[in-house]
């Protein structure tokens with residue numbers, strides 16, 4: 001069913017109607033660029049996405065557009081600063097996307113986007129090209145029809161969010177003046193379960209590490225050596241098992257030291273959201289939800305830290321059997337963190353704990369693959385309330401306030417490095433298959449999102465400075 005929204009003034013709606021096909025074609029062009037930041041062979045594609053975005057910003061009427069070198073995949077900057085006396089917002093999104101494997105589980109090729117009913121299917125169609133495109137198209141419509149924006153805007157789009165934004169943090173610190181603004185809009189979140197408009201007030205942080213376990217220099221015959229040497233895969237399995245108890249608690253000493261406990265008010269806010277755990281399990285397609293005992297699923301997702309194996313490999317992977325003791329075994333392991341856990345400190349605890357339980361006969365190496373801090377933004381901040389009014393006017397109901405389980409590595413930096421308040425909103429539906437096969441965006445949400453951005457900016461324009 002098409003997402004319903006309140007129309008803007010007739011001239012803007014007429015413009016949006018007349019440009020609908022071109023807009024969709026442009027969105028598809030964006031999704032066609034395989035800007036996978038994690039894979040070095042896609043570096044040129046990331047650059048192409050940045051250049052495409054810069055061209056699209058210019059065509060929309062944005063000025064001082066620049067593809068900016070930051071040491072990694074380029075940033076895209078552009079601004080429009082002619083709303084004298086009005087506030088300035090800094091709008092953030094990311095043009096990079098996640099890898100596409102397992103490829104055979106896609107209904108259609110990930111970078112050949114197709115429209116199926118109300119869905120646009122393709123890698124990045126939702127995360128985060130939808131939100132970027134919505135903002136740029138809303139800007140284009142306002143400039144084309146009204147000849148101006150209600151406030152001053154600086155766009156900052158990056159290409160390394162999905163691989164922990166290692167170059168953006170220092171760049172923010174070095175570009176404080178250029179980024180001067182009254183507040184930051186991060187548009188890289190989405191709607192709540194049931195496709196309910198939402199403002200996100202919390203993100204989890206992240207610690208990501210790779211664990212490499214080395215035994216003998218080469219694979220060994222498991223007949224000749226089984227029972228005689230340590231097996232790196234067995235050892236890795238035992239170490240992973242020691243990281244988390246059956247009650248869902250992480251067993252790394254010190255892991256919970258800095259966790260700020262949920263207050264009664266926090267817990268009431270989670271409980272007030274329209275959410276049914278059994279139905280959620282059905283939607284995901286799992287027999288039941290599990291996790292840390294003593295907390296609801298929404299509390300565990302938005303307000304509690306956790307640890308997960310993201311990938312594990314080693315030894316023989318082919319058809320049939322091969323009798324070896326593998327030389328090595330490996331795992332990618334990440335922790336989702338909450339206030340006030342520090343990713344660097346958690347990495348040290350993780351590394352030291354694995355070091356202490358690594359058995360004789362193997363060597364265990366733990367390498368950091370990056371991270372990000374958790375963040376919380378106050379619901380009662382005037383900017384959050386202004387955004388809420390814009391969403392309410394568009395969708396006919398006030399948004400829900402949610403604490404998300406996902407992470408945006410630089411999310412916290414806008415506040416700590418630039419000293420700016422942050423508002424997080426975006427338009428993908430919650431079941432968009434982000435990071436998974438058949439990622440999709442609801443085109444009703446996309447069109448409604450353009451109207452919502454216009455209204456949110458009008459509301460933000462009236463904020464006292």
Ligand code: BES
Pocket residue numbers: 127128161162163164188189190206371372404405406407408409
């Ligand atoms: N858009 C997501 C963050 C997100 C996820 C917000 C779910 C709200 C709900 C972002 O692109 C993302 O996937 N971030 C990564 C960061 C990681 C690679 C450091 C994540 O959360 O896994």
Ligand code: MN
Pocket residue numbers: 094127128161188
């Ligand atoms: Mn994202």
Ligand code: MN
Pocket residue numbers: 098127162434435
């Ligand atoms: Mn993502």
